[in-house]
Amino acid sequence: MSKASPVTIELRKVTKSYGPQVVLADASISIARGELVVIVGRSGSGKSTLLRLIGGLETPDRGSVLIDGSDVAALTETARARLRRAALGFVFQFFNLIPTLTAAENVELPLALNGVSRRDARGRGIALLDELGVAACADRLPDEISGGEQQRVAIARALVHEPRVVLADEPTGNLDLETAQQVLALLQTTCRRRQTTLIMATHSREAASVADRVLSIREARIEDGAA
């Protein structure tokens, strides 16, 4: 992202601890709409915690997390759920598809939650699966398709409702090198095309190389540096 964009996400002096272990201390960052941000750091450094705080899956001990100006921690659980369904998309390391729903139904799920009719949701889901090259898997259950295909379906599920932000936690961590590169490229191009903010926690050097910004977490501090 070369041109300045309105701020989408802002962390103000956020502190988060698990018992005596401080994972984030007075962390402050701003992420603009359409930015592609990669978070790096050692295992246990707090990358996933940062994503969960942004996604409203956890609340900070101190400080605030703002999405489009509203404080996530101040919202009720129901309001946070509505925020997630409308504005956020998640991609996980272990895909986390719902095992009892087919690939297409998994992709339809966020649309269904946003009140899109079944017919429209089906059409949009299939179109996106086709775009990501897994339309053939549409009617298969997750355990009937490969890991790479499952992650593409998971990406489709994260993007189908056109969220403002996609949070990806080690999306290539469970894939072979070739598939990982494909998935990474797919995430990058799709988010760029849709002007979706992508925040990705990863160990992958390739991922860092395509980012607009790289945030590094070290000793509970976030170090901001351009890619």
Added chain:
Amino acid sequence: MIRLLGLATGRFYGRHPWQLLLALTGISLGVGVYVGVDLASSSAARAFDLSASVVRGRTTHHLLAAGGDLDESLYTELVVHRGIAHAAPVVELDVGIPNRPGTRMPLLGIDPLEEASVRSFADFVPGSRNLEQLISEPNTVLLPESVAAELGVARGQRIELTLRGRNRSVEVVGTLPPVARDTASEPPIVTDIATAQELSGSYGRISRIDLALTSEQAEQLAQNPPPGTVLIPVEADDSSFNALAAAFRTNLTALGLLALIVGMFLIYSTMSFTVVQRRFTLGVLRALGLTQRAMVAYVLVEALALGVCATAVGLLLGHALATSLVELVLRTIGDLYFGAAVTAVAPSPEIYVRGALLGIAGTLLAGAKPAVDAARTAPALALRRADLERRSRHRAHVAVWLAVPVAAAGLLLTALGPSSLRYAFAGLFGVLAACALLVPAATLLLMRLLEAATRGGASLPSLLAMRGVGASLSRTGVATAALAIAIATVNGVGLMISSFRTSLDHWLGTTLSADLYVAFDGDGRSLTTEQISALEHIANVRGVSLTRSVLVPTPAGEFAVRGMRPGPDGWGLDILGADPSTALAAVANGSGVVVSERLAFARSLHVGEPLGIPSPAGEQQLPIVGEFRDFNTGVYSVVVSLDWFRRYWQDTSITGIGVYVERGSPTMPVEARIRTIAPQPTRIRSADAIRKTSLEIFDRTFQITEVLRILAAIVAFLGVLSALLSIELERSRELAILRTLGFTPRELTTTLLAQTGLLGAAAGLAAIPIGTALAALLVHVINRRSFGWTMDFVFSPGAPATGLLLAIGAALLAGIYPALRSARGALAGALREE
């Protein structure tokens, strides 16, 4: 190694205390219900046995009149001329106590001097001086302690006894304690034989002679009894009651066993889940070198530890439960026979051992399959959920094929097996087992049909709920089967009870054809011909029916001969197995007898066969021309015409009169008029009152069944709760994903409750055909073999509808906590567990 495995198990349950509690509760409840029911019914039986043994003493036989009573000179003949040393004359009366309205008590008139040869009340009464006093002073009695306490009567005070419609005053010279410390079984009122004869006005007559005979003496006397007498062994005396009480106990035991079986489902469900939940750990253990055999032993030892702890609690629970149940059991048997009470449940090592063995063996049996499953876990490879569920679905299909031979064996055993009640119950359990095997596959089918029916229309959350039921079959299959069987029991027993009640109501309607009944309590006191004629001519009376009933002894046990003259609306008999008009015409002209269905079943009597009826004029043979429905739980009975009866008994007295009032006319004036004609009738009751009392007794009788039904439902509820908690734990990550995608807590709760509701609905729907089949078997096989009577099977939608609602309600209730936990629990934690 063992220490480490033990630590691993201990910490696992430490992290999942609810699971441990549910497993322990399931086993404890199963064992508790079985032991409680067994202990209560055996305590009740013991109370009756003790009561009977006090009265029987060393008596081996009774010598009875073929009809009516005996001349007391017969006693002298037996002792003097036949050399029978151990003999005692007895007068047995049925008396009422005005201060204890509605109850009647046996009064035993004995000869204290001769008593010692067959039984000794002197040993029984503290200070035998009372017995001597009985001889020296007329009109004195020994009163049961409990009755004396209830009436507030002390030694030396007088009480009123009602006999033959008149009150007689007697002095209480002592009290008789309960027959055993732990039971308050009431002994009879005891008095001197002369006092009893004076009270009854039958001087020189005795009811029977009690004898303690050697086998040789018994054989000789049976071959050559004094004229007009019959020698019967004491065991045959209460044959109808004994059969009834034994059947009642078997029924209770079967219900207790059913609770244990449902409890075993719960244990199986819990053990399976703990194995599935730890499949990763178990896989690692296998990779580290734990052999398959050691793995089986590991899981079985765990099951054993659970079984031992829970069984110990179950035994305590059973004892406590028995204390509550025994009163219900006694009330039921008491309604069927006579009153008794148990103040405390007698501990029974035999029942505890049996309960402990069943509990521990049941737990091991239920844990066997999960143990084998654990041993088959691939080393270091945690089975994927999808693989597990695929296996479960495959097993559900295999179970369908297995159900066919199991059901066939059960039905064959029920239909073709020996006529014993135990075989019928074994067959019934076989059919239930087959049904349980079908439930998981039926649940899958139901969910598929539901999904197909809503194709295109169902929302994704609904689809999630529907598929969730089938997708968690490894957890829910057994729980659904347990719930279905428990609800089927609720349905089946409910349908049986409603069928029974409908049949009873119909039978009462047929039998109670008159409007008022005048009874003389079997003492033979009668109205004169003129008085009867006067009754017939009371204004608005359109006719009367007359009955004379006597008990006749036979070597196979006694039965009642009812000589009847029908009223204007007929005989009031529901004839079975023959054309009613032909059969009753034969009875009316004295060329045939109709026997009660119970008697025909107990003695294997058939229409067309001759029936030997002992009478004062010797045994009379009459062909059986039909059976009649009889839900009386007292002695068996046969019906002949009153004229035929009088011909052989030379007895014109009557024991009951049915008075038919003109339709629409009030009965009260008629009743008042009857009292002026028959000044001291024992009782006058309207048909409506008798009907109401009968139905009240019926409802009371089935209270214990209701209690057991509820207990079975509680065990099943715990099973579902356990399964749902298991699912919630197992799916916590999946549910967290749904929340991450934007499901609100309410939406997730609704989805999960919809899933549990569907599970309950599947169980409830499966329970309808299973319960109906169970009810049909209970009505046509179990009741027939237990009590000897048949009834009409009446399907009423009430019981299945209640069952369906109960199943859905139980499942929803059980689902609330897991759903709330999933919807509101820490989201990050569930996602982080990977």
